[in-house]
Amino acid sequence: MEKRNTKQAILEEALNLFSVNGYDGVSVRDIANAVGIKDSSLYKHYKSKQEIFKTLLDGMNQRFEETVAFYQLPQGEIEQVYQQYGENNLVWLKKAVEAMFLFFMDDAYAKKFIHLLMIEQYKNNEAAKLFEEWLISGAITFQSSLFERLMEEGYFRKADPVATATQFYGPILLLLLMYDSKPEKHDEALRLLDCHIEEFASHYHISHGENI
Template identity: 60%
Template structure:
């Protein structure tokens, strides 16, 4: 087993505390105590609590990119991404959505980071901006652009792209919040998510045989 270094332990313990108490309520002394080191020793690894937060954000972005790459989800120019989504079948779409959903629901760091942002959004402008970027603005903007391009390419039925994006993403995020911290009901959450995707695809997707 690979031994974790002190810097990694600081990040993990800080995230554990942030997910329960929020960023603003946690002190450097509490983080150091959770790690089992002195405050002065913590500052050898991070200049401030803000530096810990910034590193956690970079860490989460990296973990998500690794998940996207692992499951071979389309990346790059929106035209090629839309083409890839358009040519793949419903089984592939379900697997792609399941991978992203379970990352935010079950990945220990990602789930805790989301909880921290949820707690902290009313206390910190930075947390509110990060939450909106991760779970609202960027997600809806990407899907709006994706559906707009898919309509243009003829693999999606015509309609207002932003509204279609909201129709797709709304249930996704609702289920994420509803089943957070309910690991025993993961199968139920996935069943509802898959039913939503089937219904959405039935309404909007134009299959090859229809073209």
């Protein structure tokens, strides 16, 4: 029989509990009991509940980066990636957006971590900041800069970059929230996502042959 990895089990059970009860609603004893160990044994692996949370956050960042790398999505500064977005076609854009959408919708770790942040955002400043960075301001800031550069280079029609980013990302976030607890409607969510991207591209993109 394979020996259980206690250190990993602590993280898994902590994330399970945090995603349901929030960070403040879970004690070290709760985590230890879920793993089936004593409090003192847990402290041999992690110094505090805060360290457990920090390790979970690091894991979230790593999983996101691995997803981006797996789907070979553009990475780096706007000057390094905007041309890839501008010169690729609509099929490519759909796949790129779908990859990120499915990360938050289907990845069990990501879903639980976001649920944790959603629970804690109104009572925990750090959680509120992380929720904002992961699902709101982080996305809007990147997309605003990206769309502004695409407009400057003639790939997109001129418009307010922040408003454009909001029009692009708002429906995507709404779909995530609408279908978060409805795995049986997975295909419906993806169909609506594709329709949204097509509508957005038809309104903002300036045609250049086979480009978006």
